[in-house]
Amino acid sequence: MTDSLKSNQWRTVDKDLHRLSRVEYATMHVSRPLVGVGVSLAFIVVAALVAGLVTGQASGALFIVAAAAFGAYMALNIGANDVANNMGPAVGAKALSMTAAIVIAAICESAGALVAGGDVVSTISKGIIDPVSVENAEIFTWAMMSALLSAALWVNIATWFSAPVSTTHSVVGGVLGAGVAAAGLSAVNWSTMGAIAASWVISPLLGGVIAAGVLAFIKWQIIYREDKIAAARRWVPVLIGVMAAAFAAYIALKGLKRVVSIDMGSALLIGLGIGLAGYAIAIPLIRRQARGLENRNKSLKTLFAVPLVISAGLLSFAHGANDVANAVGPLAAIVHAQEFGSFAGKVAIPVWVMIIGAFGISFGLMLFGPRLIRMVGSQITKLNPMRAYCVALAAAITVIVASGLGLPVSSTHIAVGGVFGVGFFREWYMERRAQQAKTNRPSSKPLPVEERRRRKLVRRSHFMTIVAAWVVTVPAAALLSGGMFAILRALLG
Template structure:
């Protein structure tokens, strides 16, 4: 009898413990987003406190402390939104796990920012406003602060709704809005703004066309060949050489400006040399890897997985080197203005400011990046290693072409445009094949036009959301920045 009672008590206890465990799991699930926000808030507070110590002036400048906090907040948002463009295709193609992508991106973003991030950065974002238009230093500081806050808020909002936007354009909009509010429309360099507006269209279209072109080439020269493995041995090393050449030139232009200034012809020459070396190394490796593979398309995907991982890492390095300025450029301008009592178009960025930008990007990626990585990698169109490789290759080549044309481009627009280009090419190619096969089928077995229209390979809802977010980024950030500038001026000025 006692044993039965004990058994019943243990069963009751097991049920109670199970309920408690389920409650704990539910609490952890609900609290998980709060942990990310808590860690992000802690980093922002640490960045603000560190700036008070490292700025090195007494009394402590609360303007610099506030700017450091907002700079850290902006860096976190860049990591949450922008880095998805580099890692999304590799994750969507299953070449990298989410955890592996986050580790690689965090390491290479930080390395790019600290090792190759420009020590002299145009703090008024590519010369879109003239510092001489500001009446006094304090007005300039509030304008930069407003630009920093508005661009960070806009990128945060875009991440929340799941739209990969250009943080470069967010900063441009923020600086423009604050500049107009502070010094009027004459302060804005409208020809530069015209180039930026043109890049909204040129970047994604060029990125999409190049990605689609490479996918068409791979299909024609490798996938649809009778002996796919022999074709892959011939062409995959060539594609790796092109990728290495593109990244060599890309990193020479974008990633090494802190060490040495390289013009476009020199960068292209460096790229060609690196590409030739990469081809010579890749040819025997690909031949060895291709041994024993079955003569089918699925086997080809394994040959593109490792080059895709390298391309994602290199894109992250270049992004860290290039885009850390979006987080710390306005912050550096404020630090300079507080320290010297004047303002300049170009200033030297202190190392502690670069560290805030570099680590903020990595924190944002680790804490909030997976949402956008999944969206870019798998929710726009289905990617495999071949398609994702075309997107990565397109991103590097498009930046080089844009540099040659003198256009300020967005890595976000290029990468996402490449994903769209691959998806729309697949739709066009599928339609073409269906039309050819339908012509040879009996009438009762043909696919109706309405059904063909329904079988889309690019999700239209994401396409419209992303394009709408791109179009309104600059004006939205500009309006927010102007409002914040007036509020700061009214409260503090």
């Protein structure tokens, strides 16, 4: 009897412990999202403290501390949103795990920002606002703080809705709204704004067309050949050489501003030389890798996996070098205005400011990036290493083409446009094959409308959400910025 009572008591204890364990697991699950928020807040506080230590008792120190917090917040949002466009295709194609993608992107983004990030940045965001039209350094500081915070808030909102948006355009909208609030509509350079608006269309179209063109080449020259492996041995080294040339020119042109200034002609020559070297190196490597592979599409995917991983890392390096200014450009302008009591179209970025940008992008990627990486990599359309490689290659080529034509483009729009281009090309190709099959077999029944919609390879809901976010970005950031400037001026003026 005693043993029976003891046994029942232990069962009761086990049940209670099990309930406590379930409560503990549930609490951990609910609180997990708060960990990222907590780490982000800690980083923002540390950035503000660093700014306070650097500036000391200098005049305008409070402005610089507040701006450093805003800059850190913006950097976190760039990491959460923008970097997904570089790593999403590689993760969606299963060439990289999520963890490996985050580690590679964090290293390459930080290296690009710290090693090759431009130490001179256009603080008036490509000449949108005429500095002469702003009254004084204090008004200019409020305008830049409003622009920085509004851009960060908009990117944060877009990330919440899983919409990859251009952080460059967010900053542009922020500067536009604050500039109009500070100096009126006459202060805006509307021709520059028109060129930026044109890039909304140019960037994704160029990226999509080039990605679709590369995929069409791979299909017709490799995939649909009788001997796929022989065709791959012939053409994959060529594609790797083109990739090496494109990324060498891209990084020389856009990612090495701090190290050395390189014009378009020199960048293309550098790209040609490295492209030829890449082609020569790839020939024996691809032959060795192709040895013993079966003559089927699955075998071809293995040949594109390593080039895809390399291209994703190079995209992240170039992004870190080129786009870190979106986070720290306005901050650098505020530091300059408070130190010298004046403002300039271009200023040097202090090292501590660049470090805040680099670490903020890395933290934002690690804490909040997976959501957008999954969306870009697998939820718009299905990607494999070959399709993802087309997206990465299109991103580099598009930036070079646009730079040669003098067109402002967004890396976000290019990468996502490339994903859409690959998906819509596959839809067109499948529709073409279905029409050919119908011609060959006139008696076959056509598919119902609902079934044809179900078989679409690009999710229309994501397409509409992303396009709407792109269109709204500049006006939304401008309205937020104008409102914030009015509040700051009323409170502090």
